[in-house]
Amino acid sequence: MAQHILIADDDPLMLRLYGAYLEAAGYRISTAINGEKALELVVVDPPDLIIMDVVMPEMGGLVALRQLKAQPTTAAIPVVVITSIQAYQVSAQEAKTLGATTFLTKPFSLPSLLAEVRKVLGEPAQT
16 A cells, blocks of 8 residues: 655645655645644544645644654654745754654755655655
8 A cells, every 4th residue: 555645735736746746656645734734634544754844824834743743643753844945944953853854945856855755754766
């Protein structure tokens, strides 16, 4: 069965773009428009990996990351945190402190996202 990735981003275009690309690479995708929705989905259908934007309405990615890492049932789920270059310095340090597996700064290429996903999931890199 395909590995399950949850993508949380408030930009519908990014959700479709990341989702379609990773789905074409063989992953099962679910999406959330903010951290609150991501936390709800994690309980219903736990993912193998979460890709989480930092800046989202209602509940941002770092708040959701803190809550994920505080719960024994979700603490081990790897989280790739993404954000724009403007928020990078503060967000990167806080994300690492909160337990993010890795951090990507927008803009990034879809192949680099896929490579990071494969690395985090322990899959071999493909050319």
